[in-house]
Amino acid sequence: MAAAKRIGEPVLEVRDITLSFGGVRALLDVSLEIRAREILAIIGPNGAGKTSMLNVINGFYHPQEGTIAYKGRVRQRMRPHEAAEQGIARTFQNVALFRGMTTLDNIMTGRLLKMRRNFLWQTIHWGPALAEELEHRVFAERIIDFLEIESIRRTPVGQLPYGLQKRVELGRALAMEPELLLLDEPMAGMNVEEKEDMSRFILDVNDEFGTTIALIEHDMGVVMDISDRVVVLDYGRKIADGSPDQVRRDTAVIDAYLGVAHEA
Amino acid sequence: MLYREAGQFKSSYGADEAIFPIRQDRWLFAAALIVAYVVVPLIASEYWLLSILIPFLVFSLAAIGLNILTGYAGQVSLGTGGFMAVGAFATYKLATSFPDLNIVVVFILAGLITAMVGVLFGWPSLRIKGFYLAVATLAAQFFLIWMFNKFPWFNNYTPSGVISAPPRAVFGHVFVTGAEANSVDKYLFVLSAVTLLALAAKNLVRGRVGREWMAIRDMDIAAEIIGIRPLKTKLLAFAISSFYCGIAGAMWAFIYTGGVEALAFDIDRSFQILFMIIIGGLGSILGSFLGAAFIVLLPLLLERTPMALGFDVPVNYLSNMQSMIFGALIIFFLIVEPRGLARLWQIGKEKLRMWPFPY
Numbered sequence A: 001m002a003a004a005k006r007i008g009e010p011v012l013e014v015r016d017i018t019l020s021f022g023g024v025r026a027l028l029d030v031s032l033e034i035r036a037r038e039i040l041a042i043i044g045p046n047g048a049g050k051t052s053m054l055n056v057i058n059g060f061y062h063p064q065e066g067t068i069a070y071k072g073r074v075r076q077r078m079r080p081h082e083a084a085e086q087g088i089a090r091t092f093q094n095v096a097l098f099r100g101m102t103t104l105d106n107i108m109t110g111r112l113l114k115m116r117r118n119f120l121w122q123t124i125h126w127g128p129a130l131a132e133e134l135e136h137r138v139f140a141e142r143i144i145d146f147l148e149i150e151s152i153r154r155t156p157v158g159q160l161p162y163g164l165q166k167r168v169e170l171g172r173a174l175a176m177e178p179e180l181l182l183l184d185e186p187m188a189g190m191n192v193e194e195k196e197d198m199s200r201f202i203l204d205v206n207d208e209f210g211t212t213i214a215l216i217e218h219d220m221g222v223v224m225d226i227s228d229r230v231v232v233l234d235y236g237r238k239i240a241d242g243s244p245d246q247v248r249r250d251t252a253v254i255d256a257y258l259g260v261a262h263e264a
Numbered sequence B: 001m002l003y004r005e006a007g008q009f010k011s012s013y014g015a016d017e018a019i020f021p022i023r024q025d026r027w028l029f030a031a032a033l034i035v036a037y038v039v040v041p042l043i044a045s046e047y048w049l050l051s052i053l054i055p056f057l058v059f060s061l062a063a064i065g066l067n068i069l070t071g072y073a074g075q076v077s078l079g080t081g082g083f084m085a086v087g088a089f090a091t092y093k094l095a096t097s098f099p100d101l102n103i104v105v106v107f108i109l110a111g112l113i114t115a116m117v118g119v120l121f122g123w124p125s126l127r128i129k130g131f132y133l134a135v136a137t138l139a140a141q142f143f144l145i146w147m148f149n150k151f152p153w154f155n156n157y158t159p160s161g162v163i164s165a166p167p168r169a170v171f172g173h174v175f176v177t178g179a180e181a182n183s184v185d186k187y188l189f190v191l192s193a194v195t196l197l198a199l200a201a202k203n204l205v206r207g208r209v210g211r212e213w214m215a216i217r218d219m220d221i222a223a224e225i226i227g228i229r230p231l232k233t234k235l236l237a238f239a240i241s242s243f244y245c246g247i248a249g250a251m252w253a254f255i256y257t258g259g260v261e262a263l264a265f266d267i268d269r270s271f272q273i274l275f276m277i278i279i280g281g282l283g284s285i286l287g288s289f290l291g292a293a294f295i296v297l298l299p300l301l302l303e304r305t306p307m308a309l310g311f312d313v314p315v316n317y318l319s320n321m322q323s324m325i326f327g328a329l330i331i332f333f334l335i336v337e338p339r340g341l342a343r344l345w346q347i348g349k350e351k352l353r354m355w356p357f358p359y
């Protein structure tokens, strides 16, 4: 399935990251890379440091040690909005949508960085300002079609069921046309059918737009199905890194993660 | 069959982007404009123009200003009165220092000065939120009023502390301030300003800038990951909001009352505007007008209804009753319908649109 894909050089290299909160070590000397156009799954038991890793990558957390190189540029700390400017989009474990706004408006917010007309133009909503708005509206509508959420276009997202909210949040991230997409448990709390839809969307995005994706997921079936490579974290350390098949057979992983999962 | 969306197919996103995508709404808006610009000047009495319609329009402007900051950008402010005072005193200083400057230019400059003051006092909003920001704006409110009282330079050293509007014309002999100004001219001038500024605000809040404000309001963490710079976005809200409040204050002092002291813009004024947007609807331009209308008209209604019914109610009773009604309504709207009268209006329209088939 993934054989035909042109996985390229690393776009993001995380080196020797250590992150602690007071006494709690969330990440300990973790290095990993994300390669162009791949789907990387980050797995591990609860509290392993997966979300912290994404937070380090997009600038929410500033690690005490280590560096991050994105597209060849090394940086130690940056703000989340700078990550967005450099083409990194993400979704959250607990949906972080703008609850008072409609689906369409939420997705339109993903286009903010691409809209250039200043507020004076916007006060007239006419001419170039209107043209710009319409251009981005067309893009947002394409995402709405793609995610099959036409019928909830005008619904305030606070009123939507959880599964749909996750989908809208993916839509907002896609509207940014990211080069690197970070998804934190995009299928948590979904039923089988919703998971299948979401898997299909993720594969399609990767396939059609060549978007590099790093995702955190607990459902091992899904992970094995859609990812090109898997990184396993446990107690803040990286314990495995390889193809889904390699990782599945890794004894350390079986002990730390699959073992636990099987017992549960 | 009056109010239907069915059959009006939107041929393009362009049509969908109109302020009033539904035809009946457009008619209603056009009718309101005709009444406001043609019918009212023909039939309204001095009393209605000067004591009800002009203050209603000025209040609406201030409410739009506060709604931009609080309703859309989510930054609670108790400094509205203070910012209105800045607009009023800036207008006074500009108009008296540069008598040849057209009054329109004076109002705009006063708005810009207020915008700068707003940005200054909005700076803490990067670090503090909610209740603490409200306290910070309260401090701004008290500081500004204290400042205008303390330094007589602001009122050109008049012993009474009252700033009174010198006569100024928009063009030719069309005076809108001062004793000579005729009430229809005043009304039309305020109405035009409010129409333009309300349209500008409506356009802002439904475009990129408005979405940035609402994003910051609804979830500032998520706003940052889509590339919004929180400080820049909040300060723009403070600037534009203060611009509106400043012009409202200027019109209050120069056109509505003709002369005020700083006390006209004390903390009570801030609360009054806040009540308007809570009752009218947070995050709604229409709601700003509805809230202003409500607060201007309620005392009138309370005063006249018992009289019309033949009761004789003492005045202090009325003002107590008014406070009680306000209090009850504010609690009602905060708990039950934070989107205020504007939301009720919308619900009413939706019911009408479905009628007579509820599903």
Ligand SMILES: Nc1ncnc2c1ncn2[C@@H]1O[C@H](COP(=O)(O)OP(=O)(O)O)[C@@H](O)[C@H]1O
Pocket (backbone or CB within 6 Å): A021, A024, A025, A026, A044, A045, A046, A047, A048, A049, A050, A051, A052, A053
């Ligand atoms: N902001 C924070 N403050 C304190 N501790 C945190 C914070 N974020 C994460 N942690 C801690 O770091 C560890 C890893 O958490 P997290 O990255 O959320 O794990 P995962 O996503 O793998 O379940 C946990 O022990 C968690 O309590």
Ligand SMILES: [Mg+2]
Pocket (backbone or CB within 6 Å): A050, A051, A052, A093
């Ligand atoms: Mg997590």
